[in-house]
Amino acid sequence: MKHPARVKIVDVSPRDGLQNEKGSVPTEVRIELVDRLTDAGLQSVEAGSFVSPKWVPQMADSAQVLARIRRKPGVAYPVLVPNLKGLEAAIAAGATEVAGFAAATEAFSKRNTNCTIAQSMQRQAEVCKAALAAGVRVRGYISVVLGCPYEGEVKPQAVADVARQLQDMGCYEISLGDTIGTGTPARAQKLIETLARDIPVKMLAGHFHDTYGQALANVLAVMEQGVAVFDSSVAGLGGCPYAKGATGNVATEDVLYMLNGLGIETGIDMDKLLDAAEFICARLGRPTVSRAGRALIAKRDKAAA
Numbered sequence: 001m002k003h004p005a006r007v008k009i010v011d012v013s014p015r016d017g018l019q020n021e022k023g024s025v026p027t028e029v030r031i032e033l034v035d036r037l038t039d040a041g042l043q044s045v046e047a048g049s050f051v052s053p054k055w056v057p058q059m060a061d062s063a064q065v066l067a068r069i070r071r072k073p074g075v076a077y078p079v080l081v082p083n084l085k086g087l088e089a090a091i092a093a094g095a096t097e098v099a100g101f102a103a104a105t106e107a108f109s110k111r112n113t114n115c116t117i118a119q120s121m122q123r124q125a126e127v128c129k130a131a132l133a134a135g136v137r138v139r140g141y142i143s144v145v146l147g148c149p150y151e152g153e154v155k156p157q158a159v160a161d162v163a164r165q166l167q168d169m170g171c172y173e174i175s176l177g178d179t180i181g182t183g184t185p186a187r188a189q190k191l192i193e194t195l196a197r198d199i200p201v202k203m204l205a206g207h208f209h210d211t212y213g214q215a216l217a218n219v220l221a222v223m224e225q226g227v228a229v230f231d232s233s234v235a236g237l238g239g240c241p242y243a244k245g246a247t248g249n250v251a252t253e254d255v256l257y258m259l260n261g262l263g264i265e266t267g268i269d270m271d272k273l274l275d276a277a278e279f280i281c282a283r284l285g286r287p288t289v290s291r292a293g294r295a296l297i298a299k300r301d302k303a304a305a
């Protein structure tokens with residue numbers, strides 16, 4: 001098996017994790033979560049989103065989060081922006097990296113962003129042009145790459161068409177969202193194989209939700225093809241409010257445990273990551289869904305007793 005020597009993990013829990021919470025999570029809690037994750041060595045932490053507060057009220061305080069986190073040099077704090085209004089607000093709040101988002105199916109594009117894929121590409125092109133002119137890096141997301149809650153199966157070519165446009169606009173990385181977690185390793189590999197005809201694999205990131213328990217297997221499968229960036233969520237928090245029933249991202253602890261076992265470098269300290277998981281789970285009042293996290297915390301508690 002051939003694996004990258006180093007993998008970058010983007011922890012998306014402060015955004016993808018907390019955007020799906022029923023009640024609103026206090027701003028100080030989100031700030032402390034971001035700080036604890038960067039203390040654990042995460043080099044990229046998705047801090048929030050500048051979307052319509054009518055659509056996702058949980059992220060309405062993202063400007064305060066950006067203003068009050070303890071920014072560490074060399075760490076990226078991307079925030080989601082759907083349009084120019086979001087970009088302007090993000091830049092005003094001090095964002096130096098934003099993430100645009102689009103979908104591989106018309107139905108999901110409509111439900112999540114109230115526009116067609118073509119309109120969404122037009123918005124993303126405007127966002128990219130303005131962001132790059134302001135010196136802000138842009139990451140591009142594509143949702144429902146391995147299955148759509150409204151249209152079912154998604155052809156790799158449909159993803160490739162959107163990915164190429166995001167690349168042409170100047171996105172430095174394209175994150176492939178298995179929004180509802182239905183993907184399996186062979187289909188994930190087929191997707192990467194198709195995309196790799198036009199796009200360097202180094203530009204691709206895996207963003208696997210774990211609804212069907214396939215996320216870690218999908219990470220390993222596409223890592224064998226050279227993908228070296230993965231989005232994950234501490235304690236496995238998360239979901240998308242416009243994809244009902246979809247559960248959280250693959251847990252950062254589970255990914256880290258596997259990467260450590262493979263001898264792949266990440267720069268992340270497991271112990272501090274567990275602290276971050278314990279912190280957010282205590283604040284949300286529910287247990288972690290990370291299997292490795294649960295086992296390691298139990299072991300740590302036993303050793304301390």
Ligand code: HMG
Pocket residue numbers: 016019049050051052053054055056080082083085086087089101112113114141142143144177178179207209239240241242
């Ligand atoms: P719309 O209703 O068509 O927008 O929504 P509009 O342009 O007609 O504006 C309606 C109102 O929203 C106006 O306010 C605008 O000013 C305001 P009003 O005049 O009625 O008071 N507005 C905004 N306010 C703040 N920030 C903005 C903004 N834009 C407009 N940026 C829109 C279109 C795209 C705005 C809406 O559909 C939206 O915000 N969607 C975001 C949905 C979302 O955040 N989903 C979750 C994130 S994506 C995800 O989770 C998937 C991912 O994890 C990958 C994966 O797993 O697949 C990334």
Ligand code: MG
Pocket residue numbers: 016177179207209239240
């Ligand atoms: Mg997601």
